[in-house]
Amino acid sequence: xxxxxxxxxxxxxxxxxxxxxxxxxxxxxxxxxxxxxxxxxxxxxxxxxxxxxxxxxxxxxxxxxxxxxxxxxxxxxxxxxxxxxxxxxxxxxxxxxxxxxxxxxxxxxxxxx
Amino acid sequence: xxxxxxxxxxxxxxxxxxxxxxxxxxxxxxxxxxxxxxxxxxxxxxxxxxxxxxxxxxxxxxxxxxxxxxxxxxxxxxxxxxxxxxxxxxxxxxxxxxxxxxxxxxxxxxxxx
Numbered sequence: 001x002x003x004x005x006x007x008x009x010x011x012x013x014x015x016x017x018x019x020x021x022x023x024x025x026x027x028x029x030x031x032x033x034x035x036x037x038x039x040x041x042x043x044x045x046x047x048x049x050x051x052x053x054x055x056x057x058x059x060x061x062x063x064x065x066x067x068x069x070x071x072x073x074x075x076x077x078x079x080x081x082x083x084x085x086x087x088x089x090x091x092x093x094x095x096x097x098x099x100x101x102x103x104x105x106x107x108x109x110x111x112x113x
Numbered sequence: 114x115x116x117x118x119x120x121x122x123x124x125x126x127x128x129x130x131x132x133x134x135x136x137x138x139x140x141x142x143x144x145x146x147x148x149x150x151x152x153x154x155x156x157x158x159x160x161x162x163x164x165x166x167x168x169x170x171x172x173x174x175x176x177x178x179x180x181x182x183x184x185x186x187x188x189x190x191x192x193x194x195x196x197x198x199x200x201x202x203x204x205x206x207x208x209x210x211x212x213x214x215x216x217x218x219x220x221x222x223x224x225x226x
Binding site: 032034036041042043044045046049090094095100101103105106 | 117146155156158161169204206211212213214215216217218219220222
């Protein structure tokens with residue numbers, strides 16, 4: 001069975017500061033990993049995904065995530081937060097032959113001016 | 114390309130009424146998912162289809178909920194009779210392959226009075 005744990009339901013950073021959103025997963029097979037972002041009154045949008053190959057994945061809006069198998073982690077980072085980054089972020093996992101994706105509980109990012 | 118289209122965007126109705134939510138997936142996608150999102154329970158997978166066939170409906174909360182996908186370009190989620198605790202945002206998503214990134218609609222905000 002697969003699962004996803006996002007550490008911290010709320011994260012607050014200052015504009016220009018580093019953004020770090022934590023995600024740990026559990027999977028009995030090599031996973032596909034995703035980060036999605038949800039802005040108010042909208043559906044989830046894909047930020048980035050890891051399938052195979054390079055473990056450092058770059059996504060949209062300057063975000064990146066690193067797949068660390070030994071730590072079963074897929075943390076999301078951005079060097080410098082912008083006010084427009086304020087949103088809810090979801091980490092997700094699916095198995096490569098699988099038929100559904102498991103989403104984490106979400107982390108709401110607040111950006112202070 | 115058009116994204117996933119959901120209708121209506123908002124629905125307010127009285128307890129006991131039938132509610133029908135509609136979804137048009139992205140053309141060519143073979144998986145369709147229905148989710149429910151609430152503050153208390155987060156994002157919950159209700160049911161998903163592969164090639165118009167329901168694969169897993171274990172997330173459907175009660176027999177009051179039903180979903181159909183009569184063809185590759187249309188799906189409905191029906192609640193009959195509706196109850197106040199069904200109030201939530203309902204999302205439809207589609208993907209190419211079950212483990213692939215999902216594309217979400219903007220959701221239907223349902224309020225049952």
